[in-house]
Amino acid sequence: MNIQWYPGHMAKTKRLIKENLSLVDIVIEILDARAPISSRNPDIDEMIEHKARLVVLNKADLSDPIINKQWKNFFNTHYSNGILINSMMGQGIDEIIKKIEKMMKDKLEYLAHRGRKNKPIRCMIIGIPNVGKSTFINRIVGKTSVKTGNKPGITKGKQWIRINEKIELLDTPGILWPKFDDQNIGLRLGWIGSIKDEILDQEQLAFHLLTFLTQNYGDLIKRRYKINNLSKGTLEIFNEIALKRGFIIKGGELDYQRTAEMILDEFRKGKIGKISLERPDKT
Ligand SMILES: Nc1nc2c(ncn2[C@@H]2O[C@H](COP(=O)(O)OP(=O)(O)OP(=O)(O)O)[C@@H](O)[C@H]2O)c(=O)[nH]1
Ligand SMILES: [Mg+2]
Structure with missing residues (x-):
C-alpha cells in the first residue's frame, strides 16, 4: 500500500506557519496520543526553530492509559514538557493554561511593568489534520469559536481567538509531510483518520489495522467481535467479523x-x- 499525499493546501499551510511565527510567543504542537511519533511532523523542528514549544498529546481518552504515562515521561525527558489531554471532555486543559503562563512568566511581568497589560501572549496551534486542534481551541475558549469535524481538512485558513485577557491562540489547518518514508507511519495516519479516506483503500487499511490489533490487543478484538480463536489469520477473522455483523x-x-x-x-x-499504536520503548 503506497501512501503519498501532499495537496497544495499543505504547502500553503507551511507558508502560513512560517509567516506568522514571528508574531507568536509559543508554538503548541498537538500530537495524537495514540501515535505521537507518526503524528509529529518531522519538518517541525526546522520550521519553528528556537521558538518556545509546548507538546500536547490529545485524544488521550482513546489511547492506552499505561502507554500514555510512558509517553508523558518520554516527552518530559526529551522536550521538557508533554501534557496529556482530552479536548472532547476537557481533561488536561487547565494544566495547559498554567503551563503557558509559567512559560511566559517573564514576559508577562515585563509587559505589566511597562504598563502594557493588554498585550496578550500569542500561541500558534499546529498539528497534522484531524488531530483535534480546533476542538482543543473550542474547549480552551469554552465555546464553539472554530469549526471542527471528524475528517481531515476542516480548517482552511488561519484564525485568531482570544481566550482570556492574557492569551490569544492562532488556529491553523492541519499539515502533513511530503512523503512517508516508513510505510507504517502512513498506515497509522490512515487509521487515526489524518489522511482523507477517499484516497486510501479502506479494505487494505482495515486489514492492516486488524492485523495490528490481533497482535497487540488480541483480547479487545476477541471481546468486541466475539472471536474465540485469533490464530487463524487476519483474513479469516475479517470474514468472521463480516459474517457476525x-x-x-x-x-x-x-x-x-x-x-x-x-x-x-x-x-x-x-x-x-x-x-x-506506538510506544516509546519501540521507537
Ligand atoms: N475522543 C476524542 N475525540 C476528539 C478529541 N479532540 C478532537 N476529537 C475529535 O476529532 C475530530 C477532529 O477534530 P478537529 O478539532 O476538527 O481537528 P483539527 O486538528 O482541527 O482538524 P483539521 O482542521 O482538519 O486539521 C473531531 O471529530 C473531534 O470531535 C479528543 O480529545 N478525544
Ligand atoms: Mg481544524
Whole structure:
C-alpha cells in the first residue's frame, strides 16, 4: 500500500506557519496520543526553530492509559514538557493554561511593568489534520469559536481567538509531510483518520489495522467481535467479523467495504478499546 499525499493546501499551510511565527510567543504542537511519533511532523523542528514549544498529546481518552504515562515521561525527558489531554471532555486543559503562563512568566511581568497589560501572549496551534486542534481551541475558549469535524481538512485558513485577557491562540489547518518514508507511519495516519479516506483503500487499511490489533490487543478484538480463536489469520477473522455483523451483499458474498469501514470507524471512536499504536520503548 503506497501512501503519498501532499495537496497544495499543505504547502500553503507551511507558508502560513512560517509567516506568522514571528508574531507568536509559543508554538503548541498537538500530537495524537495514540501515535505521537507518526503524528509529529518531522519538518517541525526546522520550521519553528528556537521558538518556545509546548507538546500536547490529545485524544488521550482513546489511547492506552499505561502507554500514555510512558509517553508523558518520554516527552518530559526529551522536550521538557508533554501534557496529556482530552479536548472532547476537557481533561488536561487547565494544566495547559498554567503551563503557558509559567512559560511566559517573564514576559508577562515585563509587559505589566511597562504598563502594557493588554498585550496578550500569542500561541500558534499546529498539528497534522484531524488531530483535534480546533476542538482543543473550542474547549480552551469554552465555546464553539472554530469549526471542527471528524475528517481531515476542516480548517482552511488561519484564525485568531482570544481566550482570556492574557492569551490569544492562532488556529491553523492541519499539515502533513511530503512523503512517508516508513510505510507504517502512513498506515497509522490512515487509521487515526489524518489522511482523507477517499484516497486510501479502506479494505487494505482495515486489514492492516486488524492485523495490528490481533497482535497487540488480541483480547479487545476477541471481546468486541466475539472471536474465540485469533490464530487463524487476519483474513479469516475479517470474514468472521463480516459474517457476525451480517454484512452480506446480494448473492451471499461478504461485504468487505462495509466491514472495513466499520472496523476503522469503531477503532477511531474508541469502541474497540483504548489503543496505542506506538510506544516509546519501540521507537
Ligand atoms: N475522543 C476524542 N475525540 C476528539 C478529541 N479532540 C478532537 N476529537 C475529535 O476529532 C475530530 C477532529 O477534530 P478537529 O478539532 O476538527 O481537528 P483539527 O486538528 O482541527 O482538524 P483539521 O482542521 O482538519 O486539521 C473531531 O471529530 C473531534 O470531535 C479528543 O480529545 N478525544
Ligand atoms: Mg481544524
